[in-house]
Amino acid sequence: MSPSRVQPPSGVPPEPPAGTLPPRVQPVRDLGTDRPGLGEESDWHRTAVFYEVLLRAFHDSDGSGIGDLRGLINRLDYLQWLGVDCLWLPPFYPSPLRDGGYDVSDYTSVDEKYGTLEDFAELMEDAHARGIRIIIDLVMNHTSDQHPWFQASRYNPDGPYGDFYVWSDTTERYEDARIIFVDTETSNWAFDPVRRQYYWHRFFSHQPDLNFENPAVKEAMFDVVRFWCRTGVDGFRLDAVPYLYEEEGTSCENLPATHEFLADLRAMVDAEFPGTILLAEANQWPEDVVAYYGTADRPECHMCFHFPVMPRLYYALREQRAGAIRDILADTPAIPPGAQWGTFLRNHDELTLEMVSTEERAAMYGWYAEDPRMRANVGIRRRLAPLLGNSRAEIELAHALLLSLPGSPTLYYGDEIGMGDNIWLPDRDSSRTPMQWTPDRNAGFSTSDPGKLYLPVVQSLVNHYAAVNVEAQLAQPTSLLHWVRGILEVRRRHPVFGHGDFVPLEVDNDAVLAFTRSDAYETLLCVMNLANTPRAATIWLPGYAGRHLTDVFGGARFPAVARDGHVSLTLGSRDFFWLVVSDADETEDAPLGGIPAEVPPSGEEPEVRVTTEVHTVSPAHPAPHGHARPSTYVVPTTSSAPRAPGLPPTAGPPSRAPAAPAAGDGTPAAATPEEAGS
Numbered sequence: 001m002s003p004s005r006v007q008p009p010s011g012v013p014p015e016p017p018a019g020t021l022p023p024r025v026q027p028v029r030d031l032g033t034d035r036p037g038l039g040e041e042s043d044w045h046r047t048a049v050f051y052e053v054l055l056r057a058f059h060d061s062d063g064s065g066i067g068d069l070r071g072l073i074n075r076l077d078y079l080q081w082l083g084v085d086c087l088w089l090p091p092f093y094p095s096p097l098r099d100g101g102y103d104v105s106d107y108t109s110v111d112e113k114y115g116t117l118e119d120f121a122e123l124m125e126d127a128h129a130r131g132i133r134i135i136i137d138l139v140m141n142h143t144s145d146q147h148p149w150f151q152a153s154r155y156n157p158d159g160p161y162g163d164f165y166v167w168s169d170t171t172e173r174y175e176d177a178r179i180i181f182v183d184t185e186t187s188n189w190a191f192d193p194v195r196r197q198y199y200w201h202r203f204f205s206h207q208p209d210l211n212f213e214n215p216a217v218k219e220a221m222f223d224v225v226r227f228w229c230r231t232g233v234d235g236f237r238l239d240a241v242p243y244l245y246e247e248e249g250t251s252c253e254n255l256p257a258t259h260e261f262l263a264d265l266r267a268m269v270d271a272e273f274p275g276t277i278l279l280a281e282a283n284q285w286p287e288d289v290v291a292y293y294g295t296a297d298r299p300e301c302h303m304c305f306h307f308p309v310m311p312r313l314y315y316a317l318r319e320q321r322a323g324a325i326r327d328i329l330a331d332t333p334a335i336p337p338g339a340q341w342g343t344f345l346r347n348h349d350e351l352t353l354e355m356v357s358t359e360e361r362a363a364m365y366g367w368y369a370e371d372p373r374m375r376a377n378v379g380i381r382r383r384l385a386p387l388l389g390n391s392r393a394e395i396e397l398a399h400a401l402l403l404s405l406p407g408s409p410t411l412y413y414g415d416e417i418g419m420g421d422n423i424w425l426p427d428r429d430s431s432r433t434p435m436q437w438t439p440d441r442n443a444g445f446s447t448s449d450p451g452k453l454y455l456p457v458v459q460s461l462v463n464h465y466a467a468v469n470v471e472a473q474l475a476q477p478t479s480l481l482h483w484v485r486g487i488l489e490v491r492r493r494h495p496v497f498g499h500g501d502f503v504p505l506e507v508d509n510d511a512v513l514a515f516t517r518s519d520a521y522e523t524l525l526c527v528m529n530l531a532n533t534p535r536a537a538t539i540w541l542p543g544y545a546g547r548h549l550t551d552v553f554g555g556a557r558f559p560a561v562a563r564d565g566h567v568s569l570t571l572g573s574r575d576f577f578w579l580v581v582s583d584a585d586e587t588e589d590a591p592l593g594g595i596p597a598e599v600p601p602s603g604e605e606p607e608v609r610v611t612t613e614v615h616t617v618s619p620a621h622p623a624p625h626g627h628a629r630p631s632t633y634v635v636p637t638t639s640s641a642p643r644a645p646g647l648p649p650t651a652g653p654p655s656r657a658p659a660a661p662a663a664g665d666g667t668p669a670a671a672t673p674e675e676a677g678s
């Protein structure tokens with residue numbers, strides 16, 4: 001069938017001149033070859049803590065009811081105070097917003113609802129000035145059906161965009177490809193009445209897939225990447241990356257052509273914008289995901305999200321056994337040097353259950369989605385705190401797992417205060433509601449009329465914004481917010497969590513997960529009780545006989561590893577330990593990974609101090625292989641953050657809560673965001 005030509009109705013973007021590339025792939029202003037940013041440190045992503053922040057949900061600066069770039073700029077002090085290293089911004093491009101912005105209608109602009117490209121440049125500058133990096137979402141697989149490329153493709157099949165999408169006269173192609181959005185879609189093909197052909201779409205029918213077989217599509221996408229690199233972004237989350245190419249007789253996922261394209265993209269980025277990272281969103285099994293790291297000769301992505309481990313953290317908590325976590329990590333192949341996993345507890349999508357067995361999925365629906373309204377596609381559309389029954393112990397344990405297992409963690413905005421969700425909203429909007437800053441109107445997110453908000457603030461009985469908000473938690477020293485900030489600080493002092501080896505340990509109790517993280521400078525023993533009752537466990541640490549164990553949070557000394565290599569510990573309900581493993585002859589005064597804590601022989605709680613001074617540290621924590629920690633390093637601290645009067649006191653470290661350590665003079669170590677002027 002030859003496609004018939006139909007004239008575009010008024011309102012359809014004009015056809016670009018034949019033979020030219022799309023008009024919006026050149027930078028609006030040329031930022032030159034000097035790329036603004038934090039420099040080209042190649043390894044930062046391996047120790048970074050990421051924070052996913054939805055622009056429209058974070059802070060509304062102008063009372064429009066929609067969060068915006070200036071709002072985020074205003075809240076950078078909060079994020080610096082919290083201690084995150086890199087923001088991930090989901091799409092903020094012009095979009096009909098039928099899929100939260102993942103339906104892009106212009107790749108090289110900012111949607112005017114959020115601000116301007118100049119605002120974006122200011123965000124980059126201000127974030128970098130605070131030592132915070134930014135990666136942005138790159139939605140390559142598909143566009144919105146409103147994108148000028150698609151409109152041109154529909155109306156002029158013989159024009160320059162005629163072959164930009166995957167068109168077919170029949171739906172009997174690629175029949176082995178599954179449907180991903182099973183709640184709404186019945187086919188991966190949709191009929192276009194203008195071109196009178198079907199177009200391919202892996203997601204919503206309003207998101208036609210681009211045709212990567214067309215070299216012009218590849219070039220156009222490279223130019224999009226160049227455009228944003230010139231603004232100084234530190235990297236890209238590559239959305240839905242397994243689906244770029246299609247091939248008859250396959251699942252149309254993870255195809256060799258997709259890997260070839262990614263290797264070419266990486267080569268371009270390395271050559272033209274070194275230091276820019278690529279993070280793959282490939283919701284696949286580990287053996288398929290590791291292919292997205294590429295090979296030494298043809299590297300692809302620096303990071304890949306580890307989708308299968310995420311649901312197993314939740315599974316293990318309800319099953320009260322560590323086996324699911326141990327097994328999936330055992331099935332996870334090694335990754336190349338310099339590469340890193342991306343881990344997370346929640347994100348802007350449903351808690352996907354694609355990477356669990358049918359039996360595990362059924363169990364998780366039973367445990368976590370008792371109301372069918374809580375389900376979406378193959379997953380659960382709820383936030384972290386309500387998923388875990390708002391149990392502080394479970395939320396802490398989930399974070400302890402996230403922050404100590406291999407990978408660089410991503411936090412989802414609002415989870416640091418235990419924000420709730422709203423299952424009465426459609427689709428994944430249930431967990432995309434406005435950030436809760438204060439107990440005031442619109443939770444301090446916006447000054448607009450409440451009815452004008454892009455989504456209502458959460459007003460559920462348990463998670464009402466009047467109770468769950470940043471201001472209240474800043475004022476409460478034992479709040480979840482202070483706890484999260486504290487544990488991020490502790491993690492930062494132990495880069496071994498980012499790049500150390502992971503070794504699972506033998507334990508005599510199924511509820512207890514134990515492993516070591518080791519690098520050339522230190523070894524940490526991590527022990528977690530997944531059960532909601534106390535457990536005693538004997539852990540085998542071959543090679544560590546006689547070593548001392550010291551709690552990283554408070555510096556308390558634990559019984560040493562026995563001569564036969566075992567250690568016996570008792571853990572409370574949902575309890576965990578992070579313990580420094582040190583040589584027997586290392587002294588009582590050994591600093592704990594950057595916190596100059598003193599460990600009194602009596603076993604009293606030590607006083608914990610943080611300063612900005614350069615400390616000279618004895619080689620206190622040699623790794624098992626005998627390497628010494630560098631003798632001098634700067635203790636990281638946020639105490640130099642801007643201050644203002646009215647700081648609510650932060651607590652000294654409670655027994656299990658790694659709250660923000662106090663400064664040496666006894667004053668709280670860091671300013672609140674309010675003090676910092678946000």
Ligand SMILES: OC[C@H]1O[C@H](O[C@H]2O[C@H](CO)[C@@H](O)[C@H](O)[C@H]2O)[C@H](O)[C@@H](O)[C@@H]1O
Nearest residue numbers: 099102180203239240281283349350352
């Ligand atoms: O752009 C379409 C979608 O792309 C991402 O989807 C991913 O999330 C899906 C669940 O919502 C998941 O099943 C799929 O495997 C992923 O690629 C993006 O994160 C979504 O928000 C978006 O709708």
Ligand SMILES: [Ca+2]
Nearest residue numbers: 209243244245
């Ligand atoms: Ca595709």
